[in-house]
Amino acid sequence: MYTQYFGLRENPFALPPDPRYLYLSLRHQEALAHLMYGITQAGGFVQLTGEVGTGKTMMIRALLERLPENVDVALILYPFLSVEEFVTAILDEFRIPRPERPESLKVLIDALNRFLIENHGKGRRTVLIIDEAQKLSREVLEQIRLLTNLETTKEKLLQILLVGQPELDHVLAQPDLRQLAQRITARYNLKSLLPKETAEYVIHRLRVAGAKQPIFTRSAIALLHRLSGGTPRLINVICDRALLGAYGLGRNVVTSAMVRRGAQEIGRAAPRRYAIAAGIAAIALLAAGLGGWQLSARLTPAPAAPEAIPVEVAPAPPPVAGGEPATANGGAAAETATEPAPARVEDLFNDPAIALDTESALAALFAQWRRDYARLEGKTGCQRAQSIGMRCVYGSGNWNRLRQLDRPAVIELLDAEGRRHHVLVTGIGDERVALEIGGKAREYAIADLDRYWYGKYLSLWTPPPGRHAAFKRGMRGPGVVWLRQALARFNGEPMPERASEVFDRALEEQVKAFQRRHGLDDDGIAGRGTLIHLDVYDGGRPTPRLARLARESS
Incomplete structure (x- = not known):
């Protein structure tokens, strides 16, 4: 949703591994060199380990x-296989014809051995790569060891790369697997990125995606490293959330507060006292003299707002003239024509007559609240909402x-080619979803x-009256009255004639x-999440609700 806003061609922090975004830190370069040597020069096994999200899959690619x-390669990604299934998967990967009626495992091994000998005679090398190797059973690991017995008088016919989490070391350290461990000729443990490498990693991915100037402030990068621990996958997720937050606020740069909030959304938070440490780390990054986009004051503009971003604190501007409230009729506020759906979701992506861009989806979303998206002021959808x-x-x-949010929402769909499409959800049933x-x-x-x-979605809501972002016991004012009335509607109770302005027990x-x-x-604190759900029960400004789709009869 934010790519066009920041001048990007695509999402720079998408999770699917894309070789174009490969960033080779010094450690990654060493790991790649070890793997290349082990596969092209050595014999037996090569081992690559690393914690979750450190980039092992990207290294394989x-x-x-x-x-x-x-070099011919077979890649085994699913570790939960029996010995027969494992050998069969290898045959399939190398496109070796299976025996019609294999009477035993030996028949499968013989077929693999014939292929290896033929490949060797053609001057070709054969490599087997096994991901998630720490989850392999003892029986499969023993069979893997036996596969390295397939050899000529001078060299092994099959090179094997075991890729897994650090637990793989403990598995191979077991006494009954010592023969396999002794055959490992090259090992490398992939570590997380260093602070300077985290900055270079973010810059690299942004540049590949088409950004022309820095987007993250120095303090944001420093905090990002602290929160992610330098783990590339976590860096990607936090950056994605932070960019979405900046887009929602209409900001051109990502600050440390946005990074902190993005990390909180995925369950990784840092104490506020880290702000000082982040500033010190930012100075260290600057002193490092990064090439390309230097994280300097000259190239990175100062953030337009302070580090703390109270999104809901600002008073709501008056509604634009001519705006009509949406109807709360249990379904979509704007009437839509019904059309038979294409047979497959893929048909949506391939039909040039169907608009699946962000702006079209946002226009449909605002129409649910009876608002003309094109006539509202603001560069982004969220600015227009404000x-x-x-x-x-x-x-x-x-x-x-x-379903819990219970209002129309724009969702992002990612097709097989990595293209992003945005559609509006207007109803959800047990088995089907209604899109407009x-x-x-x-x-x-x-x-x-x-x-x-x-899982990505975007919707709209209206904050209650007053300047408070949250309500808790002891507070008073019109916002508390609104809270009482909304809860009364939720509970199906009559409206109190004189609702108390005091938030009591x-x-x-x-x-x-x-x-x-x-x-x-x-x-017991009515914060942003609680207020968003209560927004549905605001009698003064009805909110469109998701339609409840009937279950299809079988």
């Missing part, structure tokens, strides 16, 4: 791209999360959409009960 033309007193709510979750595209309603099976939706218990009902932390 980088290795495959650099192997000589005379111009009418609303706010964006974005996050990552599943269909149950959208180009003013037409289409329904798809949840199982089909799950192949393309990775009884109201706190009502808030806790509401939070438990909606899967929220029951702390």
